[in-house]
Amino acid sequence: MLELLTTAQMATADHLAIEGGVPGIRLMEKAGAAVARAVTARVPEGRVLVLCGPGNNGGDGFVAARRLRAAGREVIVHLLGDPARVSGDARIAFDRWGGPTHPADLPLPEAAGIVDALFGAGLDRPIEGLAAKIVAAVNASRLPVIAVDVPSGVSGNTGEVMGTAIEAVASVTFFRLKPGHLLCPGRELCGEVTLADIGIPASVLDAIGPRSWRNGRALWAESMRAPGAGSHKYRRGHAVVVSGGLARTGAARLAAGAALRAGAGLVTVASPPDALVVNASHLTAVMLGRMDGPESLGAMLSDGRVTAAALGPGLGLSAAEGTLVDAALAAPVALVLDADALTLWQDAPDALFDAIAAREAPVILTPHEGEFARLFPDLTTGPKPERARAAAARAAATVVLKGADTVIAAPDGRVAINDNAPAWLATAGSGDVLAGIATGFLAQGMPGFEAAAAAVWFHGAAGTEAGPGLTAEDLEPALRTVLRRLWAPAGLVLP
Ligand SMILES: NC(=O)C1=CN([C@@H]2O[C@H](COP(=O)(O)OP(=O)(O)OC[C@H]3O[C@@H](n4cnc5c(N)ncnc54)[C@H](OP(=O)(O)O)[C@@H]3O)[C@@H](O)[C@H]2O)[C@@H](O)CC1
Numbered sequence: 416m417l418e419l420l421t422t423a424q425m426a427t428a429d430h431l432a433i434e435g436g437v438p439g440i441r442l443m444e445k446a447g448a449a450v451a452r453a454v455t456a457r458v459p460e461g462r463v464l465v466l467c468g469p470g471n472n473g474g475d476g477f478v479a480a481r482r483l484r485a486a487g488r489e490v491i492v493h494l495l496g497d498p499a500r501v502s503g504d505a506r507i508a509f510d511r512w513g514g515p516t517h518p519a520d521l522p523l524p525e526a527a528g529i530v531d532a533l534f535g536a537g538l539d540r541p542i543e544g545l546a547a548k549i550v551a552a553v554n555a556s557r558l559p560v561i562a563v564d565v566p567s568g569v570s571g572n573t574g575e576v577m578g579t580a581i582e583a584v585a586s587v588t589f590f591r592l593k594p595g596h597l598l599c600p601g602r603e604l605c606g607e608v609t610l611a612d613i614g615i616p617a618s619v620l621d622a623i624g625p626r627s628w629r630n631g632r633a634l635w636a637e638s639m640r641a642p643g644a645g646s647h648k649y650r651r652g653h654a655v656v657v658s659g660g661l662a663r664t665g666a667a668r669l670a671a672g673a674a675l676r677a678g679a680g681l682v683t684v685a686s687p688p689d690a691l692v693v694n695a696s697h698l699t700a701v702m703l704g705r706m707d708g709p710e711s712l713g714a715m716l717s718d719g720r721v722t723a724a725a726l727g728p729g730l731g732l733s734a735a736e737g738t739l740v741d742a743a744l745a746a747p748v749a750l751v752l753d754a755d756a757l758t759l760w761q762d763a764p765d766a767l768f769d770a771i772a773a774r775e776a777p778v779i780l781t782p783h784e785g786e787f788a789r790l791f792p793d794l795t796t797g798p799k800p801e802r803a804r805a806a807a808a809r810a811a812a813t814v815v816l817k818g819a820d821t822v823i824a825a826p827d828g829r830v831a832i833n834d835n836a837p838a839w840l841a842t843a844g845s846g847d848v849l850a851g852i853a854t855g856f857l858a859q860g861m862p863g864f865e866a867a868a869a870a871v872w873f874h875g876a877a878g879t880e881a882g883p884g885l886t887a888e889d890l891e892p893a894l895r896t897v898l899r900r901l902w903a904p905a906g907l908v909l910p
């Protein structure tokens with residue numbers, strides 16, 4: 416159930432279901448019933464104000480109103496727009512409601528909670544005028560709002576606010592989530608999202624062919640191998656993380672520790688000579704190798720047993736570090752390029768993309784918005800998934816566009832949107848740990864997109880596990896807890 420559907424794809428799902436013999440009003444009845452259940456759970460007593468819009472989102476509202484009334488609740492229905500223009504399935508729902516319907520107006524009537532059925536998938540322009548005033552009054556009321564499909568004003572496709580938007584405590588959506596439920600700011604405005612089965616058969620997805628998913632286990636668990644009894648450390652890959660100079664070594668050690676936790680059989684920090692002592696004094700399970708320059712790094716990465724490398728955390732931005740990235744790109748190992756290893760290419764991003772296109776092993780790029788803008792200056796506006804998708808295609812690499820709503824995009828067009836990262840994960844060194852987890856997964860042979868999506872998910876889960884107040888150092892032990900939990904059901908006997 417991780418597929419994400421655009422509003423247009425959702426309309427297609429609806430049509431295919433109806434063509435397949437499920438009447439539209441039956442879908443609407445189930446949708447409205449799910450909304451009524453959410454109201455019962457969130458607002459168990461008191462009067463419910465149902466705000467209906469002129470389309471099918473309003474139709475779901477009429478169904479919910481009728482069901483709540485049948486359950487003995489006091490319900491007051493407001494309709495925004497001309498009742499004579501309510502048509503189609505919404506008309507049937509309106510007629511079945513049959514109770515008093517007041518023109519939407521201010522002030523709002525007294526109520527214990529509100530159903531927002533003003534606009535859903537059909538919102539196609541900014542909310543203005545009376546509708547905007549009603550949205551403002553709903554938000555000012557601080558009453559619990561249950562949104563139908565999406566909070567009115569939130570674009571289901573992009574999560575952007577169109578003019579103004581309702582702030583809901585819960586949203587009930589249907590069949591599959593939409594990108595707007597996961598992308599910011601939509602995600603915060605949705606509150607808790609419930610997915611309701613309204614009778615659309617999953618088989619309609621075959622014809623729709625979704626290319627976007629909510630990031631979750633089903634996307635990558637298959638390609639993540641639990642170490643079997645016959646496994647030994649060399650079969651789980653060897654990852655190399657390149658350290659910066661004397662004053663910038665911590666980031667590489669954070670990444671290296673995370674790569675080892677993520678399951679790489681061996682991890683080596685490749686250290687410039689001046690930083691060997693400081694690295695040596697902090698490393699135990701992670702190994703240390705002396706790296707004198709690009710030839711030395713190239714030799715290390717061409718060893719045959721090394722399967723993945725990470726460059727960027729604490730690397731530095733001088734020409735010397737640029738030659739290290741060149742050497743890594745020329746080596747036959749999977750690569751994670753992060754932070755400085757991205758910024759180094761800001762004057763010639765196409766040279767990076769050409770070097771990636773010329774290699775076989777996968778590359779993961781992990782920019783935050785600032786680094787992304789340096790590599791893809793023409794892709795700074797528009798919906799995040801589309802920007803990441805275009806960047807991945809251009810770079811021939813998996814692109815992890817980081818943020819509260821990190822998007823992972825593959826060169827073949829697949830996109831995953833991540834939503835498990837807690838706010839406190841945005842802390843110094845956190846990105847280094849993410850790069851390390853991804854490197855650890857790549858080292859074990861996971862493909863680029865799967866390794867990146869899994870890394871982002873585990874990073875978020877580890878952040879949640881570590882809890883508020885975490886520093887990047889806390890992520891590594893938390894990652895262990897999360898990994899243990901994941902493997903337990905797979906039959907691995909845990910002590
Ligand atoms: N698809 C499915 O499987 C199922 C879908 N279902 C439900 O249907 C919903 C989609 O219904 P929908 O397509 O009728 O669109 P909806 O959100 O009601 O809005 C359209 C109306 O709003 C108007 N309007 C738009 N923007 C506006 C603005 N800024 N300011 C003012 N007006 C604006 C627009 O007016 P017009 O452009 O015609 O002037 C039109 O009248 C979906 O979210 C879900 O809840 C369920 O029943 C179960 C099955």
Ligand SMILES: [K+]
Binds near residue numbers: 531533534
């Ligand atoms: K709505």
